[in-house]
Amino acid sequence: MDFHLLELFVRSATFELDNREIYRTARPYCVYLNGRLVMSNRTENVFSLYHLLPGTGYTVLLESGGEQRECVFRTPDESILLDVRRFGAVGDGVTPSTAAVQAAVLSCPAGGTVYFPRGIFLTGPLFLKSGITLYLEEGAVLLGETDREKYPLLPGVTLSANENDEYYLGTWEGNPLTSYASLLTGIEVNNVNITGQGTIDANAQNGDWWVQAKVKRGAWRPRVLFLCRCCNIRVQGVTFRNSYAWTIHPYFSKQIRLLDSSILNYELSPNTDGIDPESCEDVQIIGVRISVGDDCIAIKSGKRFMGEKQKMPSAGIIVRNCLLERGHGGVVIGSEVSAGVQDVRVSQCLLNNTDRGMRIKTRRGRGSSCILDNILFENVHMDGVLTPFVINMFYFCDPDGHSKYVWEKSPMPVSDETPRVGRLLCRDVTCVNCSVAGAFFYGLPEMPIACVELENILISFRPDAQKGFPAMMDQIEMTEKMGLFACNVKQLRLKRVKIEGYEGRRLITDAVEQLDEEE
Template sequence: MPLQVPTILVLTPRTITVELAGVAARDQLDAVLDWRLVASGDVMQEGQAGRPVLTVEGLVPGIAYGLEIAGFGGLDFTAPRESALIDIRDHGASKAADNSAAFAAAIAAAPAGATIYVPPGVWRTGPVFLKSDLCLHLPHGAVLKGLAERQAYPILDAFDAEGKMQASWEGVPAACFASLLTAIDASHIAIAGKGVIDGAGAEGDWWDWPKETREGARRPRTVFANRCVDFAMAGVTVRNSPSWTIHPINCRKAMFADLAIENPADSPNTDGLNPESSSDVEIVGVRFSVGDDCVAIKAGKIWPDGRVPEPTRNVSVRHCRMERGHGGVVIGSEMSGSVTDVTVERCTLADTDRGLRIKTRRGRGGEVARIAMRDCVMDGVLTPLAINSHYFCDPDGRSDAVQNRAPAPVDKTTPHLRDVTFAGIVARNVHHALAYVLGLSESPIMGLVIEDISVTYDPQAQAGVPEMAEGLPELRHGGIITENTTNPIIRGIAWPGDSNSRERAS
């Protein structure tokens, strides 16, 4: 049987990121694998891979290479040619200056197919606006760092001059400070290398006003892509975000591979990666340690004028490690445009509050359907599976209209949840409950499957509320609690000390 060949995730003129497709490993390989990069019979680079994704930089555009990884078939590829290599220093960049003008000049000078080169060193700048057919190359040792002063960040209005949504906050159009890296209405953009993008959230006052506006605007992200096609990030570390770290909205074909996303545990609302109203999104081999949700998949809220946002469809999350966040993979609570066809596979979650979490409420409408988490390991997760149709978000979230458990009329603002699979999970040191599932009485959750789960409990666990809805009990070492679900399938649960694997559900 022929050996499986690694899959190319992102290929730029100077970097390649591959996935060791077909491996059963989660975020780490069972053993390190030797690799080498060959050109014209000569070994150009060599090293070891310890994870199912690998980024190699230092390619020369236009050169044919072979990538050899022990246990895999050889991968032959040619580094794409670039129309120009634009060094930011040639446009006035200095390590002791505000480099906003230098970045703008370098990008303005770049023809289609060019690479913007950020050399090793720390380069401070205000927001950088990317354009189509461009690669931003951040090699090892390069740090693109935001300025601390709020005055360095222009404000993006909610809508542009043509009436198109330009900036968004929690699911609706809203004025926001421009993000450190901003791309709007662009295509074929890659941000690649082993450098760092530092949003400077730890500086200035960004984390002092998480839910407020200042100067009439909301906080910036670190990377924001709006209506982009073929948007890719590979290899880089993104840290210290002022708010959500990476936020693609209304995008198609987005790839996020071999990234590290790092925000302090106490930094407010610093979600890791938030695809919103986007389709065909892949999140592969990303390491998360953040101050809120690691992956938050969204589809907006119904706009004040009644418009419904675009859906989010076809999202794949695999080989990722998620630490310390409020949730591992979270869907909602902004999901009015519907979120469908999400698969989470071969991931590791450690010390997050929730594992797979779906949250919505009356008034949102939309559908969440065909969601699957399989073959994942969770350790120290308070509640591995949480589904909440009475989530108390927004100013009216605790109102009777949202929290009342009696059936309400079904209309276009009624959310619907169906076909959620939670299978092949190892859940160690659970605190509150293995699963807490709360549907709407007028729109019960359909097609819920919980199967083939191995569970142990943290002996030091403290009782706590498993979800954010009114009237829920505090739980410690709970099993599977479901309310307003239609014929859930629950089977193959290995409870601690239970050799017969009985289903402990209520």
């Protein structure tokens, strides 16, 4: 059983098994650190080691079924370790510690670590600094203040001194709008690590953040972690809970690594997406468990204003060995994607009880730069996903979402308002206990989906399937056990696609220019 060192930190390290198994391996394994047993009967494909010392050599041995593999590494040096308690932070869950923790962060030199011991540290928004590590010990909790008056504002748009350029900070659902600062906010910071076995709990359920969630009150809701124009940010091990809105939101950022962490929000909490990279490049989400009240992972690139102004698509996104549970969508592209999304690869992921699995959503008005292309979804297992595969180019979002302009099924003129969906490839995917539809692909009549390829796909329906809408769009009917639906698709390629337990026709196609099917 081979494995490799995925990411190395000053006091921790993350590893990944080299296999094609989905999220877990069938062969349990044990892990030894310098000859000492530290894990037994482990099955997850990704694991992490903690309590390491800086500047120290280690040997990790993985043993399974009599086979052994070894990895030798040395942790980086650390300039200093600063305990937040020495700055006045009190871990009793009652005493406000915002100023003390912020002082520790600002005092930490490059290469240093801000250390959170076991305890509950009540805090308002904190601002990150380049070149440092936050290390949360097991049992350490950063607990968000419930009073929104303690959250500074991030202005959406500020005119620069030359009265021409603009400076963007606050953002809400793809537009530059004033929002509250997040519990952890990074503005143009680089080389930051957030690691450990602790918890970052926004505590939103005990405030008024979910009351009239779609109404702006003071400013738009914050995130738990917001990264604005940042580079080389790594998150490892930490659990994020009870978010105000989207949980982790990298924004116009590069080289983001989210590893072996958990994101847990209440099932009915509004807009509490797990991870939403927006206009980001080189993002890796590996070994993460997400169970939230909205989309688990949603890849975005802004609405029309930011998409055309900044012209930065999201590109180079890797999602691997993740457990995605209960959200509206497992891995979603959209709907705020006016600058486009390219080169997304999802593999070895387990999706349980999400409404949709692989989900692309856009609409007229996103613009001609909204090009969604080269999306690969492979070696994935879904269980209890209502509709595993969805492309919806009539998504009814925004104030005009239910207007005729959005829902009209007759061709409209192609213009600079027209989005495009290129190639989607799904292969080696098993979907069991589905309910609503196996696949639902609905392109625009004036701009059909370019190419959908399904290869080595098994879809089966649960006997007691309930009716539902396969996509969030107007003028469609509720369905149950519908096989594969495709409308306005240039090329539909099906290779070894098996659908079991469907009702009615296996394939329902309309305006599909080329259909190639191979048993």
